[in-house]
Amino acid sequence: MDFYASSSTEEPHVLAVDDNLVDRKLVERLLKKSSCKVTTAENGLRALEYLGLGADQEHSINGNDSQVNMIITDYCMPGMTGYELLKKIKESSILKDVPVVIMSSENIPTRIDQCLEEGAQMFMLKPLKHSDVKRLRCQLMQCQG
């Protein structure tokens, strides 16, 4: 899937998912400061809808019209956890190669392993700092560029 590679090295488009208002604002600013274009979603369902994977949306080959280059999601969310969102993305033929990063305020090794095994790019501990996002940005450029 190269059609978004050229724009991603300049300003990758990141979808940030978090049910906490304060954290959404923080992650958005952190990503923008690292030259990313940001879209936020407040839960897994909204995120899936944005990605074109909503329950009542047709899966078309033009999925990822929004050209999302990375998804960063909180783990603990009501309804659908970040892990469940990760699984849904990895099950999608269109989106399975989009890197997914999981964030959590809790450092639970089994949780981390579970996410990495399911294909998460990275697991990050909250609260996020500028250095965390810088590191992430570098990784993203390496795998896209």
Next chain:
Amino acid sequence: MEVGQLQRSFIEYISSLFNEGFLDAQFSQLQQLQDESNPDFVVEVVSLFFEDSERLLNDLTMALDQPNVDFKQVDAHVHQLKGSSSSVGAQRVKNCCVPFRNVCEEQNTEGCLRCLQQIKQEYLLVKNKLQTLFELEQQIVAAGGAIPMMQ
């Protein structure tokens, strides 16, 4: 008051907030995210924190007032509060959440009520302190000065 004096007051005040544990390094992270293109970032995030916290504290009060307390719901609210206080660097509020989650797990209503009381106090304290800090900033800017950057 002249700018130099205001700036010195600011530095003293914010240092005391860090020294007394009201704020931790995460607050400095917020300050570093503020720049010319986002000059009000800290105030904006902290305002969201105030709104979010007040809503959660109300929800907690109501939840603990029920004849049959839904401890899962209480825990969920405390988890949210812990998250946002941690993200803005409101250390003492964040620290109150840990024992709160413990008594929740024990399904101890009395314990929860005590924790709620404590967290309300800490929240009001840090809210007051941050508002004072922002007022000092405004005075500095009004007097034509720049807000000192810490560390």
